[in-house]
Amino acid sequence: MSGIPAAVLVALRLHNTLSRRIEPLEPIRTGQVSMYTCGPTIWNYAHIGNFRTFLFEDLLRRWLEASGLSVFHIMNLTDVDDRIIREASTRGTDIRSFTEPFARAFFEDRDWLRIRPAHVYPRATDFIESMIALVQGLMDRGFTYQGEDGSVYFAIDRFPAYGRLSQLDRRELKAGASGRISADEYDKENAQDFVLWKAARPEDEAVGAAWDAPFGRGRPGWHLECSAMGLSLLEREGLGPVLDIHAGGVDLIFPHHEDEIAQSCAYTGEPHFARIWVHGEFLNVRGSKMSKRFGNITTPRDLREDGVDPGALRLLLFQTHYRQKLDLTDDGLAAAREGCRRLGEFDARLRRSGLRPAGGESEFAAWGRSLEQKAGEALDDDLNAPEAVAATFQALRDGNRLLDQGSLPAEADLAAWERAIGVLDIMPVGTGAAAILSAWPGQGVAAGELPESPPAIPAEAEAWAMAWAAARSAAKGRKDYKEADRIRALLAGAGWELRDTRDGRAEVRRSTG
Ligand SMILES: [Zn+2]
Known part of the structure; x- marks a missing residue:
């Protein structure tokens, strides 16, 4: 008899915003953890307050992996929202061209801060089909209605659990629920029916932010993006409709995460979108809440230049x-x-x-x-x-x-x-360990579909290396050692060093020198 795999005995306890209590992490699947962390809206350089959240999530990810768990980590990039459309329109460009440099900058800052890359970085505009399917599903289940202009709203009074995460009082909700709101961001005082799909306006069309849908041409609301991408990637990986962990900053509890829960659970019929919700606190710069609205921006690149x-x-x-x-x-x-x-x-x-x-x-x-x-x-x-x-x-x-x-x-x-x-990983540059990428066993791509040479874009090259490492683990599992050796050589040829961990996972890191 072999002993109980170490990964079964998860000792980590986390504060769950849902219960306001510290709870043991009990992974849905033995030895595996699915984790979704809300990523940046790529309309500007992410500030150090955003990166405080990303760093606490990095620590969580590293500790889960150090504890012997295989983590499947999703982080989205929001590349369509009110602000992006406004900025792209002012500059006379389209949203893709406007956001691309900020996506690249985000990956640079991430690497500088040694944040382990997520296994996927879905961009909202690449998942429009999933979003349309989610809206359609919610319409079919009777959770929505359409405004005069064709925009689709989620009716929060048809979802009794609405307000649970943010502990929104039912009375507050009644008072507020008399109207609807189409802005992406609003506060608790304005808890109202929120928009899932915004009918296309000429200014959306002008910047490439409008798509055809059975319920009318338009674009997704911000909250919808994370539900659709999370659910669709979980499904792709065969991980079911519920996440183990969903993380973000405290400013996302309401309305963003409340709305994610409403959309996802109304669609799947599950009691949870994520078992555990963890939220990181704000970073203040010399006493005032750090936010672009307050004008005191400090980005990681400011600090790096310093x-x-x-x-x-x-x-x-x-x-x-x-x-x-x-x-x-x-x-x-x-x-x-x-x-x-x-x-x-x-x-x-x-x-x-x-x-x-x-x-x-x-x-x-x-x-x-x-x-x-x-x-x-x-x-x-x-x-x-x-x-x-x-x-x-x-x-x-x-x-x-x-x-x-x-x-x-x-x-x-x-x-x-x-x-x-x-x-x-708090050592000075030059002394710390090189960035290590942990392969996810599924990784969603069959070896036959993987290109033999790495993509030129760094974040995609990482995903490529992690996917090959996962494919090699699968080959080893089949006892196809010839293929396993071939993959090791393929990775080495592209500058990636492969290492098996004691718990049977694989890690890759860029070879030095
Ligand atoms: Zn989100």
Whole structure:
């Protein structure tokens, strides 16, 4: 008898916005987690407040994978909404040309901040068919009505669970539900029937933001996009109609996620669109809520130009729990830069020190175990990154003391250090591990359909490498070792190094040098 696979025993507990309680993560499928994180609206450079959310999601993803789970991660790019149409129209261009540079910039910023790429980045305008099918399904089930202009609205009083996620009072709802709203963004005071499909106006046509549908030419509402892309990708991967985790910033709880739940559950008939909803708090810049509306934009590229190390920025953000507001201040940033520098210095000292022979006793063995245990317990406890960071700095102090005393680490101790810092990834540039991409076993593409050479666009090249790594795992599963070797060589030829993890998954990383 083999033991219970480690992946069955998930120790992670997360704060679920649905229940306002910390709950154990119980994956729907043993060893696998489906995760949807709302991505950027590519109408501008994403600001550091957006990236605080993406970084907490990155930590969640890394910790799930470090815990032995296969994660299927979807992040959408919103490339059609009120603001994009307005901006494209002002510049006399179409929405595709207008948004493309911001999509590229987003991937650059993501890579600079060492955020693990999602397995798919669906763009709203590539999923119009799924959106039309979702609207049609909701119409057939009686959850909608059409306005005079042909726009399709979701009738929230026909969905009794409406307001559950945002804890919207039923009385507030009654008072507000007398009308309907067609704007993409609105607040709780304006809880009303929301738009699923907006009838095409001449200004939409002018920028390429109108599509034919059985219920009239138009374009999707913002909230509809995530439901349609999430459900359609889950189906493609054979993962059923419910996500394990849905994440985003707290500003998305209402109306965006409330509306996603209404559309998705009314369509599927399931009680949930996601089992667990996790939300990250705001980042304040010197005391005021960080948002483009307030005019105090700070983007990762501003910080990069300022010479800030991405490791320092990760450290700064992880020093505050994701559910607490964080003030970004110059002092805080300076302290994080110093902390990051010290980590790099210690890491170099540890590697220079030489290894003690296997079997030799040393206090370093307890040091490595203690770090991994403390950091692991902290992250299992609703992703308590500040505690994990504290454990890392404790290890730095203890490790320096041990080295001062002439103790030497064994290879296993170094490995424990690398695993712990690999999850937070708060080391300075040049010392941290290279970006690792984890393959998803399904990956949605049969090996026969995969091109043999990588696409030129970096994000697509990553998806290509992850898909081949998944195809190789499948070949190994079939005991087709010849094909598995061929794929390894194919990846190596395109500059990707492949590694099997102890739990049977595959990882790829760009070869260095
Ligand atoms: Zn969304």
